[in-house]
Amino acid sequence: MAYAATTTPAKNRDPRDRGGEAQPLLMVKGLLKYFPVLGGVLNRKVASVQAVDDVSFDVAKGETLGVVGESGCGKSTTARLLMRLIEPDAGSVIFDGEGVGEQHGLSVRDMRRSMQMVFQDSYASLNPRLTIEETIAFGPKVHGVSGKEARDRARALLGKVGLDPNLFVRRYPHELSGGQRQRINIARALALEPRLVIFDEAVSALDKSVEAQVLNLLNDLKRDMSLTYIFISHDLNVVRYISDRVLVMYLGKVVETGTVEAIYGNPRHPYTRALLSSMPSMDPGKRTTAPALTGDPPNPINPPSGCRFRTRCAFAEGVCATVEPRLEIVADAERHAAACHMEIAGSGHTKAIPQLAPQLSGAVA
Amino acid sequence: MTAALRQDAAPVAAPARVPLVSVEGLTVKFKGGDGSIAAVNGVDFTLERGKVLTILGESGSGKSVTLKAMMRLHPARKTTYGGKIMIGGRNILALSERELVQVRGSVVSMIFQEPMLAFDPVYTIGHQIAETVVRHEGVSRRDADKRALDLLEMVQIPSAARRLKAYPHEMSGGMRQRAMIALALSCRPDLLLADEPTTALDATVQMQVLVLLRQLQREMGMAVIFVTHDMGVAAEIADDVAVMYAGRFIEAGPVGPVIGKRLHPYTEGLLASTVHGASRGERLETIPGSPPNLAKLPSGCSFAPRCKYVEQRCRETEIPLFKPEPDHSARCLRIDR
């Protein structure tokens, strides 16, 4: 899927920018990861979990891409592949025009300076024996920044995330509240001055009022430090609030992507619609009477043929079992694409347009 | 298929008009290294059969401690209870250990956020449910096995017969959660305590579990106390809502008025800080400061240090309960702000 970035909110150009405004900060193509399932007496590979299967997307400079989907659909695996915490089986990642880990491209080490990740569990990801200052200064020191400068940077960042450096530099993680710890994690991720930050359920464990503080903080930091975000969350309200564009995943595949307005206002994939109608309404007069989606997701070791959603889809027909629907643009202006036979002209699904006038067709490459 | 679980006999010891649950002046204190922690500081409420009370509140406000007190699950040696918990005519705080064991499971039972806590990893799901039924009701093993199957079907676990033989780790998160509900309902309790049972689930599964719980609760005429920190979840399931802060119910009432006509500044802050409906880029409201230290609570209103409506008198006196409507109450001197 190759989209030209249409907007770049960053006004004055970032000196680190290499590819120019129109170059997406991140281009992901055909990312694939199958985890081996070991078994038998010899503990050999007997099957594989198709955790991330041919995932492609772009992230434009300065935008926030929200990633949603059922538990186990491959969101965290995608994030870990981008960070190269695990090796992909196939696919390429292009960071501001440079191939990551490719010859003449960007080394994994340099990529990790530009791309950082914040996890859900604010406690487990902090070393209990390091003070807050040491925690934040650690990354820069590893990357060759002098001790003094790294400490100065740590203090400045503490201020940025709303914690008084004089009160906090010498504290240890167990002396902080959950919201404060998550701010430390954010400060630590920002210490290497990254351009892209991936948040994997980073606010999910926080109380609502603390969550609101952290979300405000993320908006401020993004503006002040011209950051780009990938924001993974199962809270659909939070994703709507924070994102410019949304990626919907189901069982290792991208099933729909588009602007927040397109996805929340005009969802086209049956899974996206089911997901969105599972949002609590906040109105006791309008309670959900029947769940939009029943049953469990299929086993990723042996996913359904054709469309992976077909076993739970109310519109599934013969073609859904035999042909895998490709991600098809449904509205160009909103960069809106969905992978469903009902949206593919001439797919053979009874709800699809039989054939499209040639000048209007637009398959996603 | 739920016939096996319906209340067929009239409930004992609960004459008409007496609510199933009535809690008066409940306090829970823990002895600790650095003094005593006042986790619950005077909670009062009643709950009728067939109704759902949702307790909302920030982390550390005392929701789980209140719930566990309803079954007297806190470690006896370091916990001091005060007040009264009446469930179906029994005062839970006055029961002997033996009586308690009988009450747990058959009168009151509990489901948790993490279903793995409820199951023993070395036995199958079916075995554990049947075992509970045999222990509490003394029925034959065959009848208990049959009940286990009915229960798994009732909570909509696909291919229930096969799942009876599954171990807890072989199930998905949503399925385990439903199996735990089956286990909790296996002895037809009058009261189900649910501690954030959907918080760890994703949106679609959360909604499945909420709809299921509501349906079972209605069919079985069971009362439910449901703890959550998500206002949206409360709106989906609650008849009544109690908002907890520093070990007290600072506001309580029917779900509609509590969300629509909130009285307490803390409830106001909680509602304002949810992202629900906020548009992109708009600044979210937050509640400044952090929850009070339970080892030394401030005098007067415990929310005063964070409250934007605070006046001098708020810090000086115990705040009484105001009831502008007969069923909607709040502990705040400035409900008319």
Ligand SMILES: Nc1ncnc2c1ncn2[C@@H]1O[C@H](COP(=O)(O)OP(=O)(O)OP(=O)(O)O)[C@@H](O)[C@H]1O
């Ligand atoms: N190291 C691993 N070895 C084997 N399987 C794995 C491994 N990591 C993840 N998986 C499997 O890959 C699939 C995708 O997992 P992943 O953690 O990416 O999902 P997720 O979308 O992040 O889910 P959640 O919302 O629960 O965090 C799951 O089926 C998971 O069990």
Ligand SMILES: Nc1ncnc2c1ncn2[C@@H]1O[C@H](COP(=O)(O)OP(=O)(O)OP(=O)(O)O)[C@@H](O)[C@H]1O
């Ligand atoms: N066994 C115990 N001994 C000492 N203190 C305890 C014990 N159990 C709970 N507490 C304290 O009591 C207070 C209330 O805890 P509780 O678990 O009820 O909070 P909660 O409202 O359920 O929060 P959360 O939303 O995080 O689950 C906390 O300060 C907690 O640390």
Ligand code: SF4
């Ligand atoms: S392709 Fe078929 S099964 Fe898949 S979502 Fe569309 S209609 Fe449903």
Ligand SMILES: [Mg+2]
């Ligand atoms: Mg994950």
Ligand SMILES: [Mg+2]
């Ligand atoms: Mg709790």
